[in-house]
Amino acid sequence: MATRYWVASLPVGQGGSASSVWSRLQESISKQAFDTSLYRFNIPNLRVGTLDLLLSLSDDLSKANNFIEGVSHKIRRQIEELERVSGVVSSSLTVDGVPVDSYLTRFVWDEAKYPTMSPLKEIVDGIHVQIAKIEDDLKVRVSEYSNVRSQLNAINRKQAGSLAVRDLSNLVKPEDIVSSEHLTTLLAVVSKYSQKDWLSSYESLTSYVVPRSSKKLHEDNEYALYTVTLFSRDVENFKTKARERNFQVRDFEYNPETQDSRKQELEKLMQDQETMRSSLLQWCYTSYGEVFSSWMHFCAVRVFSESILRYGLPPSFLSVVLSPPLKSEKKVRSILEGMCSNSNSTFWKTEDDGGMGGLAAGEADAHPYVSFTINLI
Structure with a gap:
């Protein structure tokens, strides 16, 4: 033509x-x-x-x-x-x-x-x-x-970003989280090259960390994502001590209903x-x-x-x-x-x-x- x-x-x-x-x-x-x-x-x-x-x-x-x-x-x-x-x-x-x-x-x-x-x-x-x-x-x-x-691109950017900024909900399973009257689990983002430092120091950052409670959930090109379980009353103190060692504690609350809602929202947007x-x-x-x-x-x-x-x-x-x-x-x-x-x-x-x-x-x-x-x- x-x-x-x-x-x-x-x-x-x-x-x-x-x-x-x-x-x-x-x-x-x-x-x-x-x-x-x-x-x-x-x-x-x-x-x-x-x-x-x-x-x-x-x-x-x-x-x-x-x-x-x-x-x-x-x-x-x-x-x-x-x-x-x-x-x-x-x-x-x-x-x-x-x-x-x-x-x-x-x-x-x-x-x-x-x-x-x-x-x-x-x-x-x-x-x-x-x-x-x-x-x-x-x-x-x-x-x-x-x-x-x-809206979809914004969600995808969150999913595609580094562990320091991306949405963590699809990386965390129910069994990764301990939540009781006295205990809570935090998510720490650690530099890829500081993982040995984290593993050797997280138990001693404060006095109320559960020994051997840290588990690596995910790793990208820059960071690794770890859990750590401690007494709830010690959360703010632990965050402060972690920040001093350049460990980033991400705010995260596991909620199955929220997870399902986000998944449904994503599916609806794609449709x-x-x-x-x-x-x-x-x-x-x-x-x-x-x-x-x-x-x-x-x-x-x-x-x-x-x-x-x-x-x-x-x-x-x-x-x-x-x-x-x-x-x-x-x-x-x-x-x-x-x-x-x-x-x-x-x-x-x-x-x-x-x-x-x-x-x-x-x-x-x-x-x-x-x-x-x-x-x-």
Whole structure:
């Protein structure tokens, strides 16, 4: 699939026909730029309105196109991110089951959705409102999904951190803890290289430590986790003495209900994340199709209005879609320019050249024909 297309229109000229211009263009492309795909871009007879309305609309078209294109790319990037998370890459994106490139190159105006007798500004404004709503929905849905991911990431960071900071609940079993009226068990985090010092000194840090009560539960790259049992009345004193020897006593209270609750919370978050990811991905697939369809109808209005301003009334032009490789772009531009003998089209140059502007005047490279680029990615 190509990712970059040109949409262009050429003047038919007095006494000519769109079919004859199409035949000449096909012949020129096949002879001079055979590696360039060429398609007709079928635009119906839309409601022209007044010249003032067309000029006013033209001022807004480029900005509106950038907005619609931007939303299209946002949704596409979101789809790519969601697919990376799942490790599954889908087939090409579609519009009503049709691949987007095929939808573009075989474009058919949707009369039911966009009646051709509607004013052009009404069609453009309707598209803009629809796309703005989709963008707002995207922000809300992504925010909800990101919130769940953030909660999971926070839990995972606690699980993945060192013993000095991570959650210890999944490392401690009921049998590791002594809890009675007089005895309690503490958890000490000891530097990996200070374990001998701990084992040789913990019993004598205070007077009320149970001999040989320390047991190693876990070890990571930096620390080891040990239990130690002592009389409850001596806990604060032991913590102070341990801190003086650079042993960290972690606050921890074993509670089976809390453990179960945390486990259930984690499982629910993981399930919510997958459900929301799947739902968001499906919504993005559907919404991308809606945005792309609206974008192509917007492009059709753009070509139509700019062609009227460029070539005059009555509407008499051929609109096409091309996909030239980079190496053939100059050649294709030359072919298109060579087919613009109409005096109206040659008059429309950039404002710096003294012309009246138009679509090309707002783009980096002005041409004597209507032309703009559609980037699918």
